[in-house]
């Protein structure tokens with residue numbers, strides 16, 4: 571059963587707009603003429619198979635890759651070819667949850683969560699502990715600050731990574747395959763947390779996945795990416811009527 575958003579999305583406030591964006595690596599074209607927008611308050615899911623260009627799309631949103639053609643706007647401002655330092659103000663507002671979590675295994679949970687506060691906000695140690703605890707509580711973990719990654723299950727590690735992604739109070743979280751490799755119960759818990767962050771912290775999310783259960787549970791709108799081309803954009807209800815054969819296969823093969 572899909573969980574509902576209690577936050578209305580705001581179609582008049584567009585964070586990201588992609589206009590005919592394309593991207594190649596050498597001779598290989600990865601994205602072709604992509605048009606999409608991310609609206610404030612929504613959970614946008616980008617669904618597609620392996621190698622379809624989902625992560626490349628996400629990375630372009632924070633300037634880790636630049637498009638080869640077309641244009642990307644952030645709140646109406648052209649950010650297609652910014653210099654590295656010009657992305658910093660955007661990266662303060664947009665958090666990226668990497669596929670593997672990108673946590674430091676030489677640090678304990680507290681140090682992992684404190685890192686962005688010390689690095690980006692130059693906070694003092696006594697200011698940090700309450701924020702670490704607040705962030706862990708939001709992902710429903712407590713009293714684990716002293717643990718190292720080797721003590722954590724895969725699901726706990728995802729939650730810690732999520733706690734770190736929200737500790738700087740971002741407006742947008744970009745999730746790269748948040749449930750890949752997790753068992754069904756842990757997947758459900760992460761799906762629920764993505765909705766919770768939307769409903770309680772008004773976070774806008776872009777979720778890249780090939781998992782239909784995640785798509786069903788978190789998507790307000792869905793983009794289906796097929797070999798670098800956006801084959802469908804719309805709500806899940808609208809997707810039921812879509813004729814694209816690969817999208818149909820995703821929808822019909824799904825038991826979630």
Ligand SMILES: Nc1ncnc2c1ncn2[C@@H]1O[C@H](COP(=O)(O)OP(=O)(O)OP(=O)(O)O)[C@@H](O)[C@H]1O
Pocket residue numbers: 595600618619620621622623624625626627780
């Ligand atoms: N830095 C890079 N250099 C060369 N090719 C790359 C680079 N990054 C991605 N690609 C290629 O772009 C294509 C799309 O990659 P991307 O990571 O976006 O796929 P994806 O849809 O996220 O799939 P997956 O679920 O497997 O991660 C792949 O063929 C990949 O090899």
